[in-house]
Amino acid sequence: MSLLSLEGISKRFGGLQAVSDVSFSVDQGSIKALIGPNGAGKTTLFNLISGVLPPDSGTITFNGTKVQGLMPHQVASRGMARTFQHIRLFPKMTVLENIMIGRHIHSKAGFVAGMLSLPFTWNEEKQIRGKSLEVLNFLGIAEFASAEAASLAYGQQRIVELGRALACEPKLLLLDEPAAGLNMRETAEMGRLIARIRDTGITVLIVEHDMSLVMNISDEIIVLSYGRKIADDKPLAIQKNQEVIRVYLGEEDA
Amino acid sequence: MRTKFLPLFSFSVFMVCIQLLTYLTDSAYHLTQLTMTAYYSLLAIGLCMLIGYAGQISIGHAGFFAIGGYISAFLTTYDLSPHKGKAIVAALSKIGALSSRPDLYGGNILTMHPWAACIIAVFAAMIIAFAIGGPVLKLKGHYLAMATLGFGIIVYRIVLGTTFLGAADGISDVPPFQVFPGIAITGKSSERILNYYLAWVIVIAGMAFLLNLIDSRIGRALTAIHGAEDAADAMGIPTARYKLRVFVLSAVFAAIAGILLTHYNGGIGPSEASVMKSVRYVSIVAIGGMANLWGCLAMSLILNYLSLRGSFGTLDDAVFGGILILIMLFAPDGLLRKQLLSDIRLFFSRRSQKEETQ
Numbered sequence: 387m388s389l390l391s392l393e394g395i396s397k398r399f400g401g402l403q404a405v406s407d408v409s410f411s412v413d414q415g416s417i418k419a420l421i422g423p424n425g426a427g428k429t430t431l432f433n434l435i436s437g438v439l440p441p442d443s444g445t446i447t448f449n450g451t452k453v454q455g456l457m458p459h460q461v462a463s464r465g466m467a468r469t470f471q472h473i474r475l476f477p478k479m480t481v482l483e484n485i486m487i488g489r490h491i492h493s494k495a496g497f498v499a500g501m502l503s504l505p506f507t508w509n510e511e512k513q514i515r516g517k518s519l520e521v522l523n524f525l526g527i528a529e530f531a532s533a534e535a536a537s538l539a540y541g542q543q544r545i546v547e548l549g550r551a552l553a554c555e556p557k558l559l560l561l562d563e564p565a566a567g568l569n570m571r572e573t574a575e576m577g578r579l580i581a582r583i584r585d586t587g588i589t590v591l592i593v594e595h596d597m598s599l600v601m602n603i604s605d606e607i608i609v610l611s612y613g614r615k616i617a618d619d620k621p622l623a624i625q626k627n628q629e630v631i632r633v634y635l636g637e638e639d640a
Numbered sequence: 641m642r643t644k645f646l647p648l649f650s651f652s653v654f655m656v657c658i659q660l661l662t663y664l665t666d667s668a669y670h671l672t673q674l675t676m677t678a679y680y681s682l683l684a685i686g687l688c689m690l691i692g693y694a695g696q697i698s699i700g701h702a703g704f705f706a707i708g709g710y711i712s713a714f715l716t717t718y719d720l721s722p723h724k725g726k727a728i729v730a731a732l733s734k735i736g737a738l739s740s741r742p743d744l745y746g747g748n749i750l751t752m753h754p755w756a757a758c759i760i761a762v763f764a765a766m767i768i769a770f771a772i773g774g775p776v777l778k779l780k781g782h783y784l785a786m787a788t789l790g791f792g793i794i795v796y797r798i799v800l801g802t803t804f805l806g807a808a809d810g811i812s813d814v815p816p817f818q819v820f821p822g823i824a825i826t827g828k829s830s831e832r833i834l835n836y837y838l839a840w841v842i843v844i845a846g847m848a849f850l851l852n853l854i855d856s857r858i859g860r861a862l863t864a865i866h867g868a869e870d871a872a873d874a875m876g877i878p879t880a881r882y883k884l885r886v887f888v889l890s891a892v893f894a895a896i897a898g899i900l901l902t903h904y905n906g907g908i909g910p911s912e913a914s915v916m917k918s919v920r921y922v923s924i925v926a927i928g929g930m931a932n933l934w935g936c937l938a939m940s941l942i943l944n945y946l947s948l949r950g951s952f953g954t955l956d957d958a959v960f961g962g963i964l965i966l967i968m969l970f971a972p973d974g975l976l977r978k979q980l981l982s983d984i985r986l987f988f989s990r991r992s993q994k995e996e997t998q
Contacts, residue, residue, distance in 0.1 A: 436874060462876035470874075476867030478931075479860070487864050491876035493857050497885055500856030501849040507856060514857065554875065 389414045389558055389589045390435070395444035397430055404430040406613045407444075412558070417580065417590040419600045422610035423633065428593045429471060431610070432562050435591075436468050437461035449557055463491045467556035469547045471563045471593075477536035481527065481546050484535050485518040488553025492517075521553045525579070541572045545579075552583065559583065561592040565599050577603050601625070609633075644851045647934060648844060655840045659833065671836040672827070673948040677941055678839035679901035682846050684924045684940040685933055686893025689850055691922065692931035692974070693859065694886045695866030696777060697785045699918045700792030701894045706913030707768060708761045708895030709902035710799055713811040715757035716903075718804075719749040732756075741815060754817040758899050765895030766888055773887040777880070789915065796913040810909030817903035825903045835904065842900070843937070846893065850933055862886055863931070916957040920947075923964040927975045935976030 388411035397405040405427045412418045420428050433439040435446060437458040446454040453461050462468075467488070476484050493514055495507040522528040525545050530538060535546060544564060551559055564580065565573040577599045584590055584603075594600050600607060600621070607624045609617040611633040617624055624630055662670050687701050720738065723729050729750075732738050737756035743749045752760075776787045799805050806812070816826030825835060853859050864872040865879050873879050902908040911917070924943055928936030943960070946952065952959045967975060977983075 438870070438874075457878075458870075458873040459876050459878045462874055468874050470871065474868040474871035474874075476864045476871065478867060479863055483860055483863075487860055487872070487875050487877070490857060490861060495857050497853065497858055497889065500853045500858040503852040503856070510857070550875065 387414050388412060389449060390591065391447045393445045395434060395441045395446065397434055397439060397442050403613050405434065408615050410608050410615060410618055412589060412591055414589055415584065415587060416605040417584050417592065417603050419604040419607045420591065420593045420610065421600055421607060426610040427613040428610055429562060432468070432560055432593055436466060436560055462554065465557035466560065467551035467554040468560035469551050469562055469564060471566060473543050473547055475535040475543055475547055479535055480532050481535055481538065482518055482522065482531040484546055485521050485549050485553045486514050488550045489514040489517055491554060518553055521549045524552070525549050541568050544568065544576070548579070556588060558589045558591060561590060563593055563595060565594060565596045573599055644855070648848060652844055659836060668832055671832045673945055675836045675839045675904060676901060676948055677944040678843045679897045679904065680944045681843050681937055681940040682897040683894045684921055684936055685846055685850055686890040687921050688925045688928065688933055688936040689853070690886055690890040691925050692936070693854060693866065694862040694883060696883055696887060697922070698788040698887070698890070699785050699915070699922055700788035701890065701921050702913050702915070702917035703792040703795035704765050704769065704891040704894035705898035705917070706795055706799055706908070707765045708898030709908040709912060710805055710811065711761035711764050712754065712757040712899040713814045713902050713908050714805060715752040715760060716754050716815055717811055717813055718751060721748070721750040724750070744813070754815065754903060758817070761899050762892060762895050765891050769888040769891035770884065773884045777883045777887060792913070792915055792918045796910060796915065799913050800910045808910060810907055812907035814902055814906050814908070817900070825900055827904050827906055839900070847933065847937065854933065858882070919964060920960040923960045923967065926967040927963055929976035930974030932974065932976055939976065
């Protein structure tokens with residue numbers, strides 16, 4: 387069963403057709419990767435799915451409902467969480483507080499309840515904190531809970547950003563280049579982590595440049611080139627696909 | 641809970657000590673300026689929430705202060721007795737929203753009761769804040785600063801140019817605000833101690849509300865919006881709605897401050913709406929450490945008190961402008977911050993390193 391499906395999605399920026407007529411679907415419980423050379427439209431596609439940009443045409447169906455045209459926070463509250471290519475943590479908050487933000491959609495105290503510190507908010511806060519600590523333990527970074535997010539090493543910040551998205555308990559996790567800036571060891575660790583996340587039942591859509599990571603963990607791979615989908619298949623088939631080798635792998639191997 | 645309660649309690653004790661000190665030194669007249677300081681502080685802590693925590697600047701909050709003050713001043717001084725026959729006046733009288741009192745010339749005037757005027761003024765400030773905040777908060781940084789500055793100037797020109805608001809003279813003879821039987825906000829010297837405590841109890845209550853808010857889910861969401869708005873959005877936080885709500889909240893704090901100070905002073909003038917007042921409030925938030933409610937309250941207490949005592953003389957506005965310039969140059973994240981001590985140490989260690997290498 388597909389959790390997310392795109393039908394004929396197109397997006398134009400002035401004279402540039404960033405994404406043209408892209409359709410694909412992501413199966414529940416799978417890891418799907420989105421690859422392609424620089425400027426292929428991968429991040430634009432991500433922004434279209436997560437509601438940052440509205441598509442010019444086409445439909446995006448998530449968990450049975452149309453989500454195109456919704457605001458990012460509305461898409462997020464329907465069970466889609468994302469990370470960013472350039473880390474976007476809340477720098478002056480602690481690691482734990484960053485993760486706690488991920489619980490926002492699962493709690494409901496408003497301005498008045500917060501100001502009056504109504505009794506139901508105490509319970510809610512306890513749950514937010516408890517769930518967030520669970521996430522920190524799952525990721526093995528509980529020791530940094532009270533450190534300021536900006537003070538962490540780059541690789542650890544990536545993990546915290548992932549944790550913040552996990553705290554949303556999403557149905558679909560969008561990862562925008564999670565291995566960017568990581569060394570080989572950290573990349574391998576990130577791969578194992580993503581596979582573990584999939585094993586908890588979360589569907590993952592990942593944009594990534596690192597081929598070792600993509601080929602290892604993906605169930606299926608989509609290849610984009612100049613905004614068009616040129617392949618959508620299992621990793622082994624992608625490696626043998628002549629057009630993919632020509633536009634993408636070929637250029638790098640040459 | 642304890643971490644919030646202890647500072648609030650210590651601060652209350654501190655304010656009691658100040659009152660006792662003025663009693664022992666026979667200088668109770670200081671309490672007048674300290675009471676006015678309390679009301680200005682109420683505005684400052686609300687603005688601190690908006691600028692420091694949510695990261696949305698406003699250089700127009702004197703406008704909301706003036707809206708609150710002028711509406712309640714107008715409603716509590718405008719004589720309704722010539723309109724007694726009208727249905728609306730009869731209806732207001734029926735629900736107890738009117739009160740009658742002798743005027744200066746021995747006659748009787750019929751005006752709105754301060755409570756009714758206060759509620760109307762707060763609602764008006766809320767509606768105006770919603771109307772202004774909606775479009776304006778789509779802007780960021782300098783553009784938001786300029787738009788709110790424009791709003792402040794508009795309010796200032798309106799109160800200055802409107803005859804029934806007293807134009808350049810403002811509105812005087814505003815009656816005391818009978819909050820509860822036996823407790824009135826008034827500048828009468830016999831009520832000075834009571835008013836000092838009443839004002840600071842209101843500020844401490846306001847602090848308690850805001851400290852609760854900061855520790856809540858909403859407070860974290862506001863800090864997140866300040867840190868990375870797009871990421872906050874991606875985590876399901878309705879950023880536009882929250883920015884608007886905290887803007888309205890700070891406007892309500894400003895309006896309440898304006899209403900209460902107007903009743904305390906017995907009047908309000910257009911200078912309360914001036915841009916320099918708005919700059920003053922921003923500079924207090926900045927020197928208080930931006931996202932530091934206690935720092936903001938401490939600086940508001942010190943600076944407003946000194947200013948009201950006339951310590952800065954004719955340089956009053958220049959002092960606040962100067963503070964803002966210095967803060968922006970040397971401590972753009974605000975002065976009184978958690979990291980202040982480590983920053984100072986770093987600064988001196990760098991200097992000594994430099995000297996060593998020379």
